Amino acid sequence: MNFVDESKSFTHQSEINYPIDKVFPQFNNLQNFVAWNDYFSGKDNQSYSFFTPYEGVGSGMKFSSEKGGDSGDFFIRYSNPNRTLRYQLFEGDDNNPYLIDVKFKSVGNKTKMFWNIHTPKRSYLQRSLNLVAEDFFIDNIDKSMKNLYQLLGNKVDRDQKLASVKYDSIMVENQDGQLLLGVNVSTKNTKDGLFKNVMMNHGKVLNFVRSDLGKKEDEFGMPVLLTNPSNLKDKEISYFYGVPLSKRVSVSDNNFNFQTLNASKVYVIYFQGNYNNRVKNIQELLKKAKKDTLRNGQLIEEFLEEPTDIQNVKLRMSLPVYR
Incomplete structure:
Protein backbone atom coordinates (compact mmCIF):
# COMPACT_ATOMS: atom_id res chain seq x y z
CA MET A 1 0.00 0.00 0.00
CA SER A 164 -45.74 7.95 -39.80
CA VAL A 165 -48.41 9.62 -37.64
CA LYS A 166 -51.08 11.65 -39.46
CA TYR A 167 -51.84 14.81 -37.51
CA ASP A 168 -55.24 16.54 -37.25
CA SER A 169 -57.17 13.56 -38.70
CA ILE A 170 -59.73 11.65 -36.64
CA MET A 171 -59.28 7.88 -36.51
CA VAL A 172 -61.28 5.14 -34.83
CA GLU A 173 -59.42 2.65 -32.63
CA ASN A 174 -60.07 0.09 -29.92
CA GLN A 175 -58.30 0.88 -26.67
CA ASP A 176 -57.38 -1.71 -24.05
CA GLY A 177 -58.24 -1.19 -20.41
CA GLN A 178 -55.55 0.25 -18.14
CA LEU A 179 -54.81 0.57 -14.45
CA LEU A 180 -53.41 4.04 -13.73
CA LEU A 181 -51.53 5.32 -10.68
CA GLY A 182 -51.37 9.07 -10.31
CA VAL A 183 -52.61 12.27 -8.72
CA ASN A 184 -55.84 14.28 -8.80
CA VAL A 185 -55.23 17.96 -9.54
CA SER A 186 -57.20 21.20 -9.62
CA THR A 187 -55.53 24.30 -11.02
CA LYS A 188 -56.21 27.65 -12.67
CA ASN A 189 -56.74 27.35 -16.40
CA THR A 190 -54.51 30.22 -17.52
CA LYS A 191 -52.60 30.55 -20.79
CA ASP A 192 -49.25 29.27 -19.51
CA GLY A 193 -50.22 28.15 -16.03
CA LEU A 194 -51.96 24.90 -17.02
CA PHE A 195 -49.00 23.57 -18.99
CA LYS A 196 -46.58 24.45 -16.15
CA ASN A 197 -48.86 22.68 -13.69
CA VAL A 198 -49.05 19.59 -15.92
CA MET A 199 -45.25 19.56 -16.24
CA MET A 200 -44.86 19.76 -12.47
CA ASN A 201 -47.18 16.77 -11.97
CA HIS A 202 -45.58 14.92 -14.89
CA GLY A 203 -42.25 15.08 -13.02
CA LYS A 204 -43.92 14.31 -9.68
CA VAL A 205 -45.60 11.14 -10.94
CA LEU A 206 -42.56 9.80 -12.81
CA ASN A 207 -40.29 10.56 -9.86
CA PHE A 208 -42.62 8.68 -7.50
CA VAL A 209 -42.93 5.64 -9.77
CA ARG A 210 -39.20 5.45 -10.51
CA SER A 211 -37.83 6.40 -7.09
CA ASP A 212 -40.40 5.50 -4.43
CA LEU A 213 -41.77 2.42 -6.18
CA GLY A 214 -38.45 1.46 -7.81
CA LYS A 215 -40.06 0.79 -11.21
CA LYS A 216 -37.85 0.60 -14.30
CA GLU A 217 -38.84 2.06 -17.68
CA ASP A 218 -40.25 -1.23 -19.00
CA GLU A 219 -42.44 -1.68 -15.92
CA PHE A 220 -44.84 1.20 -16.57
CA GLY A 221 -46.47 2.84 -19.57
CA MET A 222 -46.58 6.35 -20.99
CA PRO A 223 -48.18 8.96 -18.68
CA VAL A 224 -51.73 10.05 -19.49
CA LEU A 225 -53.92 12.99 -18.47
CA LEU A 226 -57.65 12.47 -17.92
CA THR A 227 -60.07 15.39 -17.87
CA ASN A 228 -63.65 16.36 -18.70
CA PRO A 229 -63.47 17.81 -22.25
CA SER A 230 -66.48 20.08 -21.65
CA ASN A 231 -64.56 21.98 -18.92
CA LEU A 232 -61.55 23.02 -21.00
CA LYS A 233 -62.60 26.68 -21.12
CA ASP A 234 -63.43 26.99 -17.40
CA LYS A 235 -61.32 29.30 -15.22
CA GLU A 236 -60.31 26.30 -13.11
CA ILE A 237 -59.73 22.81 -14.43
CA SER A 238 -59.51 19.42 -12.72
CA TYR A 239 -57.58 16.48 -14.10
CA PHE A 240 -55.95 13.18 -13.18
CA TYR A 241 -52.34 12.53 -14.22
CA GLY A 242 -50.98 9.01 -13.98
CA VAL A 243 -49.02 6.15 -15.51
CA PRO A 244 -50.26 2.66 -16.44
CA LEU A 245 -49.10 -0.21 -14.23
CA SER A 246 -49.63 -3.92 -14.82
CA LYS A 247 -51.04 -4.52 -11.32
CA ARG A 248 -51.89 -2.76 -8.07
CA VAL A 249 -49.05 -2.13 -5.64
CA SER A 250 -48.95 -0.89 -2.09
CA VAL A 251 -48.77 2.94 -1.99
CA SER A 252 -48.07 4.74 1.27
CA ASP A 253 -48.33 8.30 -0.10
CA ASN A 254 -51.96 9.49 0.17
CA ASN A 255 -51.42 11.99 -2.66
CA PHE A 256 -51.42 9.06 -5.11
CA ASN A 257 -54.36 6.86 -6.03
CA PHE A 258 -55.46 4.37 -8.66
CA GLN A 259 -57.95 4.91 -11.47
CA THR A 260 -59.19 2.36 -13.98
CA LEU A 261 -59.64 3.03 -17.69
CA ASN A 262 -62.09 0.59 -19.20
CA ALA A 263 -61.52 -0.93 -22.62
CA SER A 264 -63.51 1.02 -25.20
CA LYS A 265 -63.87 2.29 -28.72
CA VAL A 266 -62.11 5.65 -29.02
CA TYR A 267 -61.93 8.52 -31.49
CA VAL A 268 -58.28 9.52 -31.80
CA ILE A 269 -56.60 12.65 -33.11
CA TYR A 270 -52.89 13.51 -33.10
CA PHE A 271 -51.77 17.07 -32.46
CA GLN A 272 -48.48 18.94 -32.83
CA GLY A 273 -47.88 22.57 -31.80
CA ASN A 274 -48.57 24.96 -28.91
CA TYR A 275 -50.28 23.08 -26.08
CA ASN A 276 -53.00 25.73 -25.77
CA ASN A 277 -54.01 25.24 -29.42
CA ARG A 278 -55.01 21.60 -28.86
CA VAL A 279 -58.54 22.72 -27.82
CA LYS A 280 -59.63 23.06 -31.46
CA ASN A 281 -58.76 19.41 -32.11
CA ILE A 282 -60.59 18.32 -28.97
CA GLN A 283 -63.68 20.15 -30.20
CA GLU A 284 -63.43 18.17 -33.44
CA LEU A 285 -63.53 14.93 -31.44
CA LEU A 286 -66.63 16.13 -29.57
CA LYS A 287 -68.35 17.18 -32.82
CA LYS A 288 -67.63 13.75 -34.30
CA ALA A 289 -69.16 11.99 -31.29
CA LYS A 290 -72.23 14.24 -31.40
CA LYS A 291 -72.66 13.73 -35.14
CA ASP A 292 -72.55 9.96 -34.62
CA THR A 293 -75.05 10.29 -31.73
CA LEU A 294 -72.62 8.76 -29.26
CA ARG A 295 -71.94 9.63 -25.63
CA ASN A 296 -68.36 10.25 -24.59
CA GLY A 297 -66.15 9.61 -21.58
CA GLN A 298 -63.18 11.52 -20.23
CA LEU A 299 -60.66 12.95 -22.65
CA ILE A 300 -57.31 11.11 -22.59
CA GLU A 301 -54.16 13.09 -23.44
CA GLU A 302 -50.81 11.34 -23.94
CA PHE A 303 -47.52 13.09 -24.68
CA LEU A 304 -45.77 11.27 -27.52
CA GLU A 305 -42.44 12.88 -26.63
CA GLU A 306 -41.03 14.15 -23.35
CA PRO A 307 -42.75 17.56 -22.95
CA THR A 308 -40.36 20.46 -22.37
CA ASP A 309 -41.67 23.43 -24.35
CA ILE A 310 -45.27 24.64 -24.50
CA GLN A 311 -44.70 25.78 -28.09
CA ASN A 312 -43.94 22.32 -29.48
CA VAL A 313 -45.74 19.36 -27.95
CA LYS A 314 -46.83 16.15 -29.63
CA LEU A 315 -50.05 14.68 -28.28
CA ARG A 316 -52.28 11.69 -28.84
CA MET A 317 -55.77 12.65 -27.73
CA SER A 318 -58.47 10.03 -27.49
CA LEU A 319 -62.16 10.23 -26.60
CA PRO A 320 -63.94 7.05 -25.48
CA VAL A 321 -67.38 6.79 -27.12
CA TYR A 322 -70.37 4.53 -26.52
CA ARG A 323 -74.14 4.38 -27.04
Missing part, protein backbone atom coordinates in the same frame (compact mmCIF):
# COMPACT_ATOMS: atom_id res chain seq x y z
CA ASN A 2 2.99 2.29 0.32
CA PHE A 3 2.99 2.62 -3.46
CA VAL A 4 -0.73 3.45 -3.85
CA ASP A 5 -1.50 7.13 -4.42
CA GLU A 6 -4.11 8.86 -2.26
CA SER A 7 -6.21 9.40 -5.40
CA LYS A 8 -6.12 8.14 -8.96
CA SER A 9 -7.15 9.35 -12.44
CA PHE A 10 -7.88 7.17 -15.44
CA THR A 11 -9.59 7.47 -18.84
CA HIS A 12 -11.83 5.29 -20.95
CA GLN A 13 -13.39 5.62 -24.39
CA SER A 14 -16.75 4.28 -25.52
CA GLU A 15 -18.86 4.52 -28.64
CA ILE A 16 -22.55 4.04 -29.39
CA ASN A 17 -24.32 3.77 -32.73
CA TYR A 18 -26.75 6.62 -32.19
CA PRO A 19 -26.43 10.34 -33.00
CA ILE A 20 -25.38 12.78 -30.33
CA ASP A 21 -28.79 14.50 -30.13
CA LYS A 22 -30.27 11.17 -28.96
CA VAL A 23 -27.39 10.29 -26.64
CA PHE A 24 -26.63 13.52 -24.74
CA PRO A 25 -30.14 13.94 -23.17
CA GLN A 26 -29.70 10.50 -21.60
CA PHE A 27 -26.65 11.85 -19.72
CA ASN A 28 -27.92 15.36 -19.00
CA ASN A 29 -31.15 14.26 -17.26
CA LEU A 30 -30.51 12.27 -14.07
CA GLN A 31 -33.91 10.56 -14.20
CA ASN A 32 -32.88 9.21 -17.61
CA PHE A 33 -29.35 8.46 -16.39
CA VAL A 34 -30.33 6.08 -13.57
CA ALA A 35 -32.50 4.01 -15.94
CA TRP A 36 -29.52 2.66 -17.92
CA ASN A 37 -26.33 3.38 -15.95
CA ASP A 38 -25.34 0.07 -14.38
CA TYR A 39 -24.01 1.74 -11.21
CA PHE A 40 -27.66 2.49 -10.37
CA SER A 41 -29.83 0.22 -12.55
CA GLY A 42 -27.83 -2.89 -11.65
CA LYS A 43 -28.88 -2.71 -7.99
CA ASP A 44 -32.13 -3.95 -6.48
CA ASN A 45 -34.26 -2.05 -3.95
CA GLN A 46 -32.55 1.25 -4.72
CA SER A 47 -34.56 4.43 -4.10
CA TYR A 48 -33.92 7.92 -5.48
CA SER A 49 -34.85 11.51 -4.68
CA PHE A 50 -34.36 13.98 -7.54
CA PHE A 51 -33.92 17.71 -7.10
CA THR A 52 -34.82 20.51 -9.49
CA PRO A 53 -33.74 21.39 -12.07
CA TYR A 54 -34.14 17.84 -13.33
CA GLU A 55 -31.53 18.28 -16.05
CA GLY A 56 -28.38 20.28 -16.70
CA VAL A 57 -26.21 22.26 -14.28
CA GLY A 58 -27.45 22.18 -10.69
CA SER A 59 -29.52 19.03 -10.98
CA GLY A 60 -28.90 16.41 -8.34
CA MET A 61 -30.22 13.31 -6.66
CA LYS A 62 -29.84 11.26 -3.51
CA PHE A 63 -29.77 7.47 -3.69
CA SER A 64 -30.04 4.82 -0.99
CA SER A 65 -30.71 1.13 -0.56
CA GLU A 66 -33.58 -0.21 1.54
CA LYS A 67 -31.23 -2.88 2.90
CA GLY A 68 -28.66 -0.39 4.15
CA GLY A 69 -26.25 -0.88 1.27
CA ASP A 70 -24.95 1.75 -1.13
CA SER A 71 -26.05 5.35 -0.64
CA GLY A 72 -24.85 8.78 -1.63
CA ASP A 73 -25.42 11.86 -3.77
CA PHE A 74 -24.92 12.56 -7.46
CA PHE A 75 -24.74 15.98 -9.13
CA ILE A 76 -24.23 17.62 -12.53
CA ARG A 77 -21.72 20.41 -11.94
CA TYR A 78 -21.09 21.46 -15.55
CA SER A 79 -23.03 20.96 -18.77
CA ASN A 80 -22.14 22.16 -22.26
CA PRO A 81 -24.88 20.67 -24.50
CA ASN A 82 -23.67 17.91 -26.84
CA ARG A 83 -20.07 18.55 -25.76
CA THR A 84 -19.14 18.09 -22.10
CA LEU A 85 -20.55 17.05 -18.72
CA ARG A 86 -19.01 16.95 -15.26
CA TYR A 87 -20.51 14.85 -12.49
CA GLN A 88 -19.74 14.60 -8.80
CA LEU A 89 -20.43 11.30 -7.04
CA PHE A 90 -20.40 11.18 -3.24
CA GLU A 91 -20.54 7.70 -1.75
CA GLY A 92 -22.01 7.29 1.73
CA ASP A 93 -20.95 10.07 4.10
CA ASP A 94 -17.65 10.70 2.32
CA ASN A 95 -17.09 14.44 1.73
CA ASN A 96 -14.56 13.76 -1.06
CA PRO A 97 -16.32 13.04 -4.37
CA TYR A 98 -15.46 11.14 -7.50
CA LEU A 99 -15.08 13.63 -10.38
CA ILE A 100 -16.40 12.22 -13.65
CA ASP A 101 -15.89 14.20 -16.86
CA VAL A 102 -17.47 13.00 -20.10
CA LYS A 103 -16.69 14.56 -23.48
CA PHE A 104 -18.96 13.83 -26.44
CA LYS A 105 -17.92 13.75 -30.09
CA SER A 106 -20.29 13.33 -33.01
CA VAL A 107 -19.02 10.96 -35.69
CA GLY A 108 -21.77 10.81 -38.30
CA ASN A 109 -24.66 8.85 -36.78
CA LYS A 110 -22.41 7.60 -33.99
CA THR A 111 -21.34 9.23 -30.73
CA LYS A 112 -17.95 8.80 -29.08
CA MET A 113 -17.55 9.43 -25.38
CA PHE A 114 -14.28 10.13 -23.60
CA TRP A 115 -14.44 9.46 -19.87
CA ASN A 116 -12.02 10.92 -17.32
CA ILE A 117 -12.52 9.68 -13.76
CA HIS A 118 -10.70 11.01 -10.70
CA THR A 119 -11.14 9.06 -7.47
CA PRO A 120 -11.51 10.78 -4.07
CA LYS A 121 -8.53 11.42 -1.85
CA ARG A 122 -8.38 8.51 0.56
CA SER A 123 -6.80 7.97 3.93
CA TYR A 124 -3.69 5.80 4.10
CA LEU A 125 -5.65 2.69 5.15
CA GLN A 126 -8.24 3.11 2.38
CA ARG A 127 -5.86 3.66 -0.54
CA SER A 128 -5.99 0.03 -1.60
CA LEU A 129 -9.49 0.82 -2.98
CA ASN A 130 -7.78 2.79 -5.75
CA LEU A 131 -6.26 -0.45 -7.04
CA VAL A 132 -9.69 -1.79 -8.08
CA ALA A 133 -11.45 1.50 -8.93
CA GLU A 134 -10.36 1.55 -12.58
CA ASP A 135 -11.53 -2.00 -13.35
CA PHE A 136 -14.82 -1.34 -11.53
CA PHE A 137 -15.66 1.85 -13.44
CA ILE A 138 -14.60 0.53 -16.86
CA ASP A 139 -16.75 -2.57 -16.36
CA ASN A 140 -19.61 -0.32 -15.27
CA ILE A 141 -19.25 1.94 -18.33
CA ASP A 142 -19.18 -1.00 -20.76
CA LYS A 143 -22.31 -2.57 -19.22
CA SER A 144 -24.02 0.83 -19.19
CA MET A 145 -23.36 1.37 -22.90
CA LYS A 146 -25.10 -1.92 -23.69
CA ASN A 147 -28.08 -0.86 -21.57
CA LEU A 148 -28.21 2.55 -23.26
CA TYR A 149 -28.01 1.01 -26.74
CA GLN A 150 -31.03 -1.16 -25.95
CA LEU A 151 -32.98 1.72 -24.42
CA LEU A 152 -32.29 4.01 -27.40
CA GLY A 153 -33.28 1.21 -29.74
CA ASN A 154 -36.72 1.18 -28.13
CA LYS A 155 -36.91 4.97 -28.42
CA VAL A 156 -35.90 4.90 -32.10
CA ASP A 157 -38.64 2.37 -32.83
CA ARG A 158 -41.07 4.78 -31.21
CA ASP A 159 -39.65 7.70 -33.21
CA GLN A 160 -40.12 5.77 -36.44
CA LYS A 161 -43.75 5.13 -35.54
CA LEU A 162 -44.16 8.84 -34.74
CA ALA A 163 -42.80 9.75 -38.16
